[in-house]
Amino acid sequence: MLIANERVTFSQYPSVLKNIMNLEQAHESRQWLSHWSQLNRSATPLWNLPNLAEKLGVAKVCVKDESVRSPLGSFKALGAPIALIRLILRLWPEHKLDAKELISGHYKELFKAFTVISATDGNHGRALAAAAQSIGCRCVIVLHANVSLEREQAIAAYDAEIVRITGNYDESVEEAARLAATNGWHVVSDTSYEGYEDIPRDVMQGYGTIAAEIIEQTGAERDKPSAFTHVFLQGGVGGLAAGIVSYLWEFHGESRPQFVVVEPKQADCLYQSAAQGKAAKATGSVDSVMAGLACGETSPLAWQILQPGVDYFMTIEDDDAVAAMRLLASGNGSDIPVVAGESGAAGLAGLHVLRQSAEKSKAVCLDADSRVLVINTEAATAPSVYQGLVSESAESVLERQASWLNSGVRQPATA
Known part of the structure; x- marks a missing residue:
């Protein structure tokens, strides 16, 4: 399904939205993140996929590959640590803590009795657990019934305490809030709700690092057209997109x-x-192979940005995401093989679906001159799930990727 957003605006970025998210705070967050040991020092690649572009009948397809952002395996490594840093700075202003030293673990003795908690589909919880471990505080993660054992073990590896519930993601959010209120813990969630906006805002602000790198990699200029005509973004509660x-x-x-x-x-x-x-809320079962996007309620804070800023919203089938995972994994000639998890391939899946319909392509102004950006938001964060869907292990794809990088057919990692 595809819907044009009737409430989208075509203007300069509104000043009212700058009070929520702005370039200045995004740059500050990026500086702090550069001191975290769990992040790679260099920008993630921006791969040009000319064969895929030809297959889809567009001028260019580029993928920003967040699968290699961090050993944590996803873009969430940019959001949780910033939210935790800013929470601590707000709670203890009298300590005059240095954010870069905080994420580097210089104040661990101060925070041994401090506990944070969050619900997760996997990636946010893993990033929060790693950030808490680096800072020195305690972390509790609430998992719903559909989170795989692989993802649970990946989170627990960072010393997080796991709480399992039998319900879905939205019920795990409610349980995390209840436990926090009962025990005096602090919720560090990537979705907002009534009376809870500061931390989700900080999470979203951390994601600005991705956009900043894209601008640098394409040589874009302020107030000039982007290197891309279209950007396809994953949904979920709306945090990444916002x-x-x-x-x-x-x-x-x-x-x-x-x-x-x-x-x-x-x-x-x-x-x-x-x-x-x-x-609004979802109308379906919520359960999806795209675990990171299996969310039933929109983040009201994210919606303040998405409602005036997003041109089109669309839905895809689970099979569409799997097909996109396989497309990225295959590589083809001059295209690099890329490991993309179930949620990571969703943006490309959306593009693929639209290009199969002349009517929908026309509605979104997609044609042979379009230059499209998609973001691979995660690696194979559940390796056995990945292998079952792609019929090839992530390790095998990475071996082919390494061979491609050494083959001499490499395309510039820019748009």
Whole structure:
């Protein structure tokens, strides 16, 4: 399903939104993150995929590959640590803590009795657990019934205490809030709700690092057109999309690219929000192979940015995501093989679906001149799931990737 957002605006980035998300705080967050041992020092690659572009009938397809951002395996490594840092700075202003030293573990003795908690589908919880371990505080993670054992073990490896519930993601969010209120812990969630916006805002602000790197890698100029005509973004509760949209909108102004947000058909909370003109709930079962996008309720804070800033919302089937995973894994001639998890391939899946329909392509202004950016948000964070879906292990794909990098057919890692 595809819907054009009737409430989108075409203007400079509104000043009211700068009070929520802005370039200045995104740059500050990026500086702090550069001191965290769990992040690679260099920018993640921006791969040009000319064969895929030809196959899809567009001028260019580029993928920003967040699978190699961190040993944590996903873009979430940019959000949770920033939220935790800013929470601690707000709680203890009298200590005059240095954020870069905080994430480097210089104040561990101060925070041994401090506990944070969050619900997760996997990646956010893993990033929060790693950040808490680095800072020296205690971390409790609430997992719902559909989170795999592999993802649980990956989170527990960072000393997090695991709480399992039998319900879905939204019920795990409620349980995390209940446990926090009962025990005097602090929720560090990537989704907002009534009375809870500061931390989700900080999480989203951390994602600006991705957009900042894209701008640097493409040589873009302030208030000039983007290197891309279209940017396809994963849905979920809306946090990633809001973080990227706000940054690129403020940087490019009226010359910003068109944004298309993609989510599972059965977890269509953002699609429904666009239809209703307000932050809304999903209409389906929510359960999806795209575990990181299996969210039933839109983040109201993210929606404040997405409602005026996103041009189109669409839903895809689980099979579409799997097909996109295989497309990225295969590589082809001059295209690099890329490991993309179930949620990581969703943006490309959306592009693939639209290009199979002349009517939908025309509605979104996709044609032979379009230059498209997608973001691979995660690696194979559940390796056995990945192998079962792609029919090849992530290790095998990475071996082929290494061979490609050494083959001499390498395309410039820019747009």
